[in-house]
Amino acid sequence: MTREHSHFLHLSLQVLGKNRGRRSSSPFFCPLSCPAKAQGTLCSCFSPPDSLAHCESKDSPGEGRQMYHEPLDSHPSTPQPEGKILSAREAKPRTLTEPAVEEGTMAPRKAWAVAGGMGVVLVVAIVLAVSLTQSRSSQPGCESCRPDGDMMDYLLSNGHISHKDGLLVTWYHAANSRSEMEAALSSDVMVLEADVNVEGLNTDNETGVPIMAHPPAIYSNNTLEHWLEAVLTRSIKGIKLDFKSIQAVGPSLDLLRKQTEDGKVQRPVWINADILNGPNVPIPIAVNATRFLSLVQEKYPDATLSVGWTTLYSPFTPNSTYTQDMIEKMHSLVEALPQKVTFPVWAVMARAAWSHFSWLLSQSERYSLTLWQSASDPVTVDDLLYIRKHSATHQIYYDLFEPILSQFKQLARERSGSSRG
Known part of the structure; x- marks a missing residue:
C-alpha cells in the first residue's frame, strides 16, 4: 500500500x-x-x-x-x-x-461494534479498489506511464530523452506488417506509428476486424490485437495509432480499453485521424470529425488526441497552405475536450502558415504540433529553424526523415549553444 x-x-x-x-x-x-x-x-x-x-x-x-x-x-x-x-x-x-x-x-x-466493524471493512475495500485502479493505470512513481500521459514526460522518465524537447523524440513510420513491426521493436526509436484499417473494408469480405494496413491496402498479415500484444509485452515504446477509416475506430478502441483494464497499457497512446479537409484537397476525404471525437470520448477518453487535416502537396504545381479559417475550425472542435491534443502539420507548408499555428498554440497549454515530412518533400532546414526559434521546445515534435533531421539537429544544437553563451 x-x-x-x-x-x-x-x-x-x-x-x-x-x-x-x-x-x-x-x-x-x-x-x-x-x-x-x-x-x-x-x-x-x-x-x-x-x-x-x-x-x-x-x-x-x-x-x-x-x-x-x-x-x-x-x-x-x-x-x-x-x-x-x-x-x-x-x-x-x-x-x-x-x-x-x-x-x-x-x-x-x-450494534455499534457490528457497525464499526462493517465501516472498517468498507474503508479497507475502498482503499484496495483505489490501489488496484491506480496500479492498472500507471507504474508506481510514474505519472506519465499511462495512456493519457504526456509523451515527453514519459520518455524523460524512462531515460530516453534528457529534457523536454520534441526534437529529441524519434519515430518509426508504418510499423504495420509483422516484419515491419519486428524491425520497429528491434530498433532504438522511441515511438511506434502504425496505421489501422478494417479487413476487407467496403467489400463483401469485410470482417470488421482491425488490421494494420495503410490504404489502399485492406488486407494484412497483422491484426491490431496481435500488434498490441507484441508492442505492449516486448517494449516500452510510445504508441501512435493512425486511423484511416471511421469503421476501424470503434472496435480498435474496444481492444485498447480491454488491454488498459488488464493493466497492460502503461505508456502514452496517441489516437490519430485527419478529421478536416486541408490545403489542396479537392474532395472531402477526411474521417468524420463528429463520429471520431464522439467514439474517443465514449470508448477511450484517456489518450492524447492527434487530429489533423487532409493535405496534398506537389512540388510541380502551385500549392496553397493552411488558412486561419482551417485552424480556427479545428480549435473549435477540440477546445472543450479534456484530452491533450497534438496537431499533425505537413512540415513543408508550416512556415508559410506559422502565424496561424502560433495563434493555435497560444490557445491552450494542452496543445502541441507534430511536424511531419514526406520522403520527397522540399522542406528546408531554414524553415525548421525559424519555427523552432518562434516556439517552445516542448510544443513541437519533429517527425522527419534523414538527412534533414540530422542537419536540423546539428544546427539547432549550435544555435542553442551560442545563445546560451
Missing part, C-alpha cells in the same frame, strides 16, 4: 471516529439499534455509552412515539429472546425503572 493509500485509510478511520457521538441520518450506523427502520421510520443515532439511540416513526408523527436505549450501565440487563423485533408502534416510552434494553432489540454496544 502506498503512502497515499495509508493516508486515505487514516483519514477514513478518523471520520468514523468523529461520527461517534453525533446524530446521523445514515442507515449504515443504526439499522441494528433502530429496529423500527423496517417499518419505515427515520433513524438518528448517538454513540453509546454516553448518549442515546433515538428513533422516530414517520407513520405517526403526531403520536410522538419514541424508543430510547439508555447506556447499558444505567440498569441491569436481562437475557432477551431472539427473533422478535419491535416496531415503533409497539415500542412505548418507559420509565427509569424499566429494563435498559427492550425485548428483541440489540444492545447498543453490540
Whole structure:
C-alpha cells in the first residue's frame, strides 16, 4: 500500500471516529439499534455509552412515539429472546425503572461494534479498489506511464530523452506488417506509428476486424490485437495509432480499453485521424470529425488526441497552405475536450502558415504540433529553424526523415549553444 493509500485509510478511520457521538441520518450506523427502520421510520443515532439511540416513526408523527436505549450501565440487563423485533408502534416510552434494553432489540454496544466493524471493512475495500485502479493505470512513481500521459514526460522518465524537447523524440513510420513491426521493436526509436484499417473494408469480405494496413491496402498479415500484444509485452515504446477509416475506430478502441483494464497499457497512446479537409484537397476525404471525437470520448477518453487535416502537396504545381479559417475550425472542435491534443502539420507548408499555428498554440497549454515530412518533400532546414526559434521546445515534435533531421539537429544544437553563451 502506498503512502497515499495509508493516508486515505487514516483519514477514513478518523471520520468514523468523529461520527461517534453525533446524530446521523445514515442507515449504515443504526439499522441494528433502530429496529423500527423496517417499518419505515427515520433513524438518528448517538454513540453509546454516553448518549442515546433515538428513533422516530414517520407513520405517526403526531403520536410522538419514541424508543430510547439508555447506556447499558444505567440498569441491569436481562437475557432477551431472539427473533422478535419491535416496531415503533409497539415500542412505548418507559420509565427509569424499566429494563435498559427492550425485548428483541440489540444492545447498543453490540450494534455499534457490528457497525464499526462493517465501516472498517468498507474503508479497507475502498482503499484496495483505489490501489488496484491506480496500479492498472500507471507504474508506481510514474505519472506519465499511462495512456493519457504526456509523451515527453514519459520518455524523460524512462531515460530516453534528457529534457523536454520534441526534437529529441524519434519515430518509426508504418510499423504495420509483422516484419515491419519486428524491425520497429528491434530498433532504438522511441515511438511506434502504425496505421489501422478494417479487413476487407467496403467489400463483401469485410470482417470488421482491425488490421494494420495503410490504404489502399485492406488486407494484412497483422491484426491490431496481435500488434498490441507484441508492442505492449516486448517494449516500452510510445504508441501512435493512425486511423484511416471511421469503421476501424470503434472496435480498435474496444481492444485498447480491454488491454488498459488488464493493466497492460502503461505508456502514452496517441489516437490519430485527419478529421478536416486541408490545403489542396479537392474532395472531402477526411474521417468524420463528429463520429471520431464522439467514439474517443465514449470508448477511450484517456489518450492524447492527434487530429489533423487532409493535405496534398506537389512540388510541380502551385500549392496553397493552411488558412486561419482551417485552424480556427479545428480549435473549435477540440477546445472543450479534456484530452491533450497534438496537431499533425505537413512540415513543408508550416512556415508559410506559422502565424496561424502560433495563434493555435497560444490557445491552450494542452496543445502541441507534430511536424511531419514526406520522403520527397522540399522542406528546408531554414524553415525548421525559424519555427523552432518562434516556439517552445516542448510544443513541437519533429517527425522527419534523414538527412534533414540530422542537419536540423546539428544546427539547432549550435544555435542553442551560442545563445546560451
